[in-house]
Amino acid sequence: MVRRPKSKLPNLGTTIFTEMTALATRHSALNLAQGFPDLPPPEGLVDAAVKALHDGIHQYAPMAGRMGLREWVCHHHSQQFGSNYCPETECTIGAGASSLIFGAIQALVHPGDEVVVQTPAYDLYAPAIQLAGGRCLEVPLLHEEGSWDPHALIQACHAGTRMVILNTPHNPTGTVCPPGFLDALADHIEPFDTLVLSDEVYGPIVHDGRAQVSIAGHERLSARGIAFGSFGKLLQATGWKIGWALGPAELTQELRKVHQYDVFSTGAPLQAALEAFLPTTEGLHHLSGLAAMYQEKRDRLLAGLEGTIWTWTPAEGGFFQVLDARQLIDGDDGHWAREWTRTHGIATIPLSAFHRPTTPQLRICFAKENATLDAAIVSLRRIAADHAH
Ligand SMILES: Cc1ncc(COP(=O)(O)O)c(C=O)c1O
DSSP: OOOOOOOSSTTOOSOHHHHHHHHHHHTTOEEOSSSOOOSOOOHHHHHHHHHHHHTTOOSOOOTTOOHHHHHHHHHHHHHHHOOOOOTTTSEEEESHHHHHHHHHHHHHOOTTOEEEEEESOOTTHHHHHHHTTOEEEEEESBOTTSOBOTTHHHHHOOTTEEEEEEESSOTTTOOOOOTTHHHHHHHHHTTSOOEEEEEOTTTTOBOTTOOOOOGGGOHHHHTTEEEEEEHHHHTTOGGGOOEEEEOOHHHHHHHHHHHHHHTSSOOHHHHHHHHHHTTSHHHHHHHHHHHHHHHHHHHHHHHHHTTSSOBOOOOSBTTEEEEEOTTTOSSOHHHHHHHHHHHHSEEOEEGGGTSSOSSOEEEEEOOSOHHHHHHHHHHHHHHHHHHOO
16 A cells, blocks of 8 residues: 655645535535636637637647737737737736746745735636745735725735735636736835746736736736736636746746646637637627626626625626625634535635635635526525525
C-alpha cells in the first residue's frame, strides 16, 4: 500500500461549489450555487464550432493561442480602452482564465513573497499562492456591518508587496471598482515593485450604467500588470474553458514559461470557432447586449424578493447577487445553505465558505433562464416566510 503523501495543500478539502452542486443533485434542488449560466451560447458560435470540427481543425493550437483570436482580443481592448497590446508578445490564450491566473502566480510569485488578496475571494488565488510558496495577505472587502470597502486593498500594499490581486466585477460580492480606484492604486504602489494581477472575467457585465473597469485602460497599471478574461463567461460556454491574458512582454514571457508546460495549448477547434464568431454581427451584438441581459435578470430576482426579510445591496456587476440573511437566521450560513437545499429545494453558496463571516449571507448565481429564476424566487420567499417571527 502506498503511504499517504505529504500534502502540499493540507488544509484544502472539497470545494463548497462541488459540495453544493452534489447536494443540489441529490435533492433535485435548483442549483444557483455554482457560477455557470444555464443559458445556451449564441447559435452562431455553436455553428462555428461544428464547422471548425468539419474543417479538420483537430491538432494542437499554437502554444500562445491562435493568432487570429489573439488579434481579436488585442483589437477589442484597443477599441474599448485605447490600449496597444501586441498579439505576438503580449497576449496568451489558455485553458480558461483560471489556468492563466494560476500560471501567472506560479511564474511571478517566489517563495516568501507577499500577495495582497481581497476577501471574500475567488477560491483559486490562495492555493495558487501557497503552491508558489508565497504568503497571502487577506484584506476584508466587507466592513463588519456588511458594507463594501474596496479601498482597504490599496492601503494594504506596501514596499514588500510582490503582487496585488484585483477582481472586478467581484466574485462573490458583485462589487465593481469605483471611479478613481485604479488611479489611487497606481499612485499608492508607484514607489514599489508590486505587480498587479487583474481578474476581469466578468468585465463587461456591469450594471446601472457603470463603466467597465480594466487595467488595460490604465497606462501605469497595465505596464506592471496582467489582465485576464474568459470567453466562457462572456459566451455562456464555461465548459469550453478558453480565456486570455494580456500583459507587457516581460510578464507574458514568464507566464508562457509555465503555460507551455502546464496545458501547452488549448481547444484548437473551439479557438477557431471563437475567432470566426466574435467579429460577426451576431458576435458583436451578443457582447454589446450582455450587461443589459444580466441586469434584467438581477432586477427580476430582486423584484421577486421585494417585501421579504431578505436584504441586499444590488450587485454592481457580474452575475452573482449576495443576499443578507441576518433577519432570518443567527450565525451559520453554511448550515442553513445546506438545510435549505434539502428542505426548500434551492442550493446557494454561503459566504462563510469564502472568508471569516461577518453576517450570514448567501451567494446566488442569477445567470439563469427566467423560469429558473422564478422558481428560485418562490423558494427564497418560502424560506423568508418560514423564518419570519
Ligand atoms: C473571479 C473568477 N475568476 C476566474 C474564473 C475562471 O474563469 P474560467 O472559467 O475562464 O477559467 C472564475 C469562474 O468562476 C471566476 O469567478
